[in-house]
Amino acid sequence: MEKIDVGRRILSANEAFALKNKQLLARYGKRCFNLISSPGSGKTTLLVRTITDLTDSLHLGVIEGDLQTDIDAERIRATKAPAIQINTEGACHLSAAQVSQALQKLPIENLDVVFIENVGNLVCPSAFELGEDGKIVVLSVAEGDDKPVKYPGIFAKSKVLLVNKIDLLEGARVDFDLDRVHADARRLNKTIEIFPVSAKTGAGMQNWYDWLTNQVRSR
Ligand SMILES: Nc1nc2c(ncn2[C@@H]2O[C@H](COP(=O)(O)OP(=O)(O)OP(=O)(O)O)[C@@H](O)[C@H]2O)c(=O)[nH]1
Ligand SMILES: [Mg+2]
Numbered sequence: 001m002e003k004i005d006v007g008r009r010i011l012s013a014n015e016a017f018a019l020k021n022k023q024l025l026a027r028y029g030k031r032c033f034n035l036i037s038s039p040g041s042g043k044t045t046l047l048v049r050t051i052t053d054l055t056d057s058l059h060l061g062v063i064e065g066d067l068q069t070d071i072d073a074e075r076i077r078a079t080k081a082p083a084i085q086i087n088t089e090g091a092c093h094l095s096a097a098q099v100s101q102a103l104q105k106l107p108i109e110n111l112d113v114v115f116i117e118n119v120g121n122l123v124c125p126s127a128f129e130l131g132e133d134g135k136i137v138v139l140s141v142a143e144g145d146d147k148p149v150k151y152p153g154i155f156a157k158s159k160v161l162l163v164n165k166i167d168l169l170e171g172a173r174v175d176f177d178l179d180r181v182h183a184d185a186r187r188l189n190k191t192i193e194i195f196p197v198s199a200k201t202g203a204g205m206q207n208w209y210d211w212l213t214n215q216v217r218s219r
Contacts, residue, residue, distance in 0.1 A: 014128055017096030021131025024103060025114065031215050032114040034130050036154055037138035039120030042164040044072045045199040046138065047115055051079045053202070054209060058216060061111040063102040065094040065119045072117060082106055092124035099130045112216045122147070126154040133215070134159030141165045141176040148184040156188040160195065162208060167198040 025032050035043045044064075051060050062083040064072040073085035084102040086094060099116060106114060116132060118125040126135070137158040139147050142165055148155040155161065163181060168174045178196060185192055193211055197204035 011127070014096045017100050018129040018131040021096055021100050021103060023131075024100075025108070025131060025133075028108050029219055030108055030111060030114060031219055032116065032130075032132045033159075034116045034118055034125070034132040034135045035138060036118045036122070036125045036135055036158070037120065037140075038122050038143055041120075041138045041140040041143065042199045043117045043120070043138055044075050046162060046164060046197070047117060048075055048079055049199045049202065049205065050209070050212070051076070051081045053205065054212075055079075058112045058213065059110055060113050060115060061106045061108070063094075063099055063106070063114065063116045065098070065117060067091075067119065082111075088119055092119055092121045093128050094118050094125065094130060095128060096130045113212065122151045122154055126157055136160045136162060138162045138164050139181070141168050141174050145175075145177045145180045148181060148188060152188050155185050155192070158189065158192060160193045160208075160211065161185050163194065163196040164199055166196045166203060167201045 037043055047062055060081055062076045062081060064076065064083055064085045065088060066072055067088055067090055070085040073083040076083035084105050086098045086102055088094065094116065108114065116130055135154065135158040137154045139161065141163065163178065169176060182194055185194060195204055195208045197208055
């Protein structure tokens with residue numbers, strides 16, 4: 001009996017949409033980044049702060065992926081930036097087909113960067129290309145410093161690692177060895193940019209803004 005590799009078929013259908021998204025974004029000359037992390041590491045908080053702090057220099061739009069609700073899209077819209085919510089109804093990642101539909105609803109021509117906030121999950125989203133310029137993995141210090149070695153796939157594939165909630169390191173409220181995370185992430189990915197930040201206090205955020213601004217300028 002012939003064996004059918006369903007996993008591979010799903011991936012190649014996804015890759016066709018990812019290519020379509022990439023071509024659309026290239027035609028408009030826009031950057032697109034795919035934010036991936038565990039639930040609650042601070043993706044939406046980081047986006048809200050980035051949009052607010054860069055309001056005079058960059059126009060950002062967001063595609064939000066969640067199992068249910070439009071809570072995150074509403075948080076983005078409160079900044080006046082455009083946001084499209086996708087509900088995956090149980091799926092643990094966004095697909096390129098879903099992103100393709102959302103891209104048609106965003107005013108891409110008016111934007112500098114499209115951010116995709118993927119479903120909170122450190123594993124599934126890393127396997128699905130969406131047509132982005134790069135993945136950005138967020139790890140908050142409350143999750144523990146062993147995450148790069150335990151979930152290597154996403155750290156190996158990402159352009160940037162945002163180590164969020166560094167305000168919690170003050171007073172040793174959380175045990176987290178930043179040097180270990182640097183070393184482990186670099187071992188997996190020689191070129192990954194690592195920015196320790198706090199979306200709450202704004203600490204370290206300027207390094208992230210400089211990187212993002214350079215990405216837009218070099219397009
Ligand atoms: N102390 C501290 N808390 C933060 C920081 N960033 C986010 N938070 C808090 O972390 C919680 C989760 O933040 P979200 O931005 O909703 O996280 P998320 O990754 O978007 O979550 P999902 O979309 O559910 O995956 C909220 O209570 C935030 O206020 C930070 O830098 N420091
Ligand atoms: Mg969120």
